Amino acid sequence: MKKLLTQLKNGTPLSDTSKSDTLLLNECVSLLKEKKNIILQGAPGTGKTYTTASLAVALCNPSFTGLEDHIKVMDEYERLRQEGQIAFCTFHQSMDYEDFVEGVKPELQGEHITYNVEAGIFKQACMQANKATDHQEIDIIACIDDYLQKIRGYENRREIPTITRTSSIYVWWDAKKKTINIRTTRPRKNNKGEEYSPSQPSIEAIKKQALGIEKRNPHKDYKEAFIEAVKREYQGKEKASNKPHILIIDEINRGNISRIFGELITLLEADKRTGEGKHPIKVTLPYSKDSFSVPSNLYIIGTMNTTDRSTGSIDYAVRRRFAFITLKTDPEVIKTCIKDDAVRAKALALFKQINGDGTDEATSFIATHKAGDFDLEDLKVGHSYFLAETLEALQMKMRYEVIPLLREYIKDGILQGKEEDEKYFAAWEKGECFNPATTEKPEVSSDSEA
Structure with a gap:
């Protein structure tokens, strides 16, 4: 467990552990219990939000046996959400401390406006966990x-x-x-x-x-x-109860985390929490003057898009309080999920040409167009973009999801644009791979030799 904790704090990809999916999920649940806070990071389409649901259900209901069936997982997820064990929010650039922890909000009473202190998303989640x-x-x-x-x-x-x-x-x-x-x-x-x-x-x-x-x-x-x-x-x-409560923060890196959590960032550490922490800490909140602490039975799961550089990076103070799990693009998901042989073959061929297949990364579209300091894995197009039941659905995904994503990468300068890009895109819109023609060298004339 300590080895896994070290690997995942450093962002070691899940596939590098060479374990089965079920075992990996169990290890991640164990990690979450120990660390209390984790962030699932990866390129778009690698199943980060999908995985948060499975993790939350597995932690909240250890007796649940349908983790391989996502429909059953989401049914159980919704039940737990309605019962108050799971809360979900998305960070954005306008999110602040007053929204997340507590703030003074106006309320119209008749012809008069009064101001009340209202609990934010995080404080409500902590109160819900404390009520358990x-x-x-x-x-x-x-x-x-x-x-x-x-x-x-x-x-x-x-x-x-x-x-x-x-x-x-x-x-x-x-x-x-x-x-x-x-x-x-x-x-x-x-x-x-x-x-x-x-x-x-x-x-x-x-x-x-x-x-x-x-x-x-x-x-x-x-x-x-x-x-x-x-x-x-x-x-x-x-x-005190050990009944788990989960707060899922989608797109956690799109908000200013240090500003949103404020002084409560210290309380996120496992040993600083009340209940099981060895050094529990309480603070007085600035608006309500309430004595506040983070309970040990509240767990935080964040998701982070590794290609999103439009907001500030996560600072070291935040990083050391989270374990980072990297979800990689995985062609095995395509092999497993697409039932039609012909569609599966085309999807895998497109995946290989765009991302590479692990054995030949250097000639992929992403590798030959890579620019800047991004890792190759961060730029790959996630496997969910290639999941389709029919050829028409695959063509639609390529035309309206994959190609626009790559165009945006080129526009932002994280991929280099090249002359043959439009030929690639034209072929992909049809669900086909592009085979670059071999450019023949022009014959040297006798006049030029002279």
Whole structure:
């Protein structure tokens, strides 16, 4: 496992491990459990997004037996997504911390605009994973309900510290109400009696805040102080769950990762997480002032297109927190997936002329047109571009997907344009390979010899 971790952190291609697909998937699941964060990288069409679904299902449901059937995989993936175990998002150049972690968002209430702190995609995923608590003994909601019975009536009030621990407050519950009573322990002069309570947060709101799903937060500090008091009362009776939750980030390199994650980039490391981490860390979020950590049962799977240089590269601080798995173009997928013999033969021939076949890379279209500092594997056209059931479908893929992709590469300067390119493209549109004619040298005339 340590050898695999070292290989994949350095981007060693999966096919280089010489294992079966099932064994590789199992190893990648083991890697994800250990590292917590991985990025699937490769050229377009190598099945990165396809693979994230299989990885997520295999991790979330170890008893699932249909990993070789992608339809079954996607059915299970959707079930897990609806149950909240899998979340999906795509990074882009406009994504920022406020979208991903938390931010202040306006809300129209009647004729007035109010501003509320809203949890972003990542914070919601962490809260969802934190909610996955093993309640074999007792859960936080049951704890709150039991605690209410203990503070029923003013005579059973409790003195608890405030969230800052610089002072204390009284809390008690009137069984006729759906709120709890809170007031400072400092004596106040008023005509409303000893049991007057200026702050009365609802029990429902307290429970929502305990679960991390409360959007509006009046009396936030009082509610948090009450929840902390309940947790201290029942300390040790709540047990963290290992139920996996997955956050898939497609096109992760298209966003500014350091800006999007902000200070939370440190919390991604396995040993910095709460639950199983040896050195768990919590931070105070800038808008909500909530204490925040990343749970050990949240796993991140990113995908990255290795030819996409339109955005900033991933810096070293981010790289060392992810393991990188390279998915290569693979003609074996074409051999396996295309059932028609004639279509399969043409698809493989086109694949070989464009990408090479592993034995003769140097004469392929990509190799002879390569420019710049890209690796050959990064420029290849992925095998999914060649998967077609009929010759007409293969021609359509070549005309509207493969050729436009290669034209874009030439336009961007990552491939060199050559005189015979249009002859290649014309042949490929018909589903045929292009055979360059041998250029004959002109005969030297006797006049020129003179």
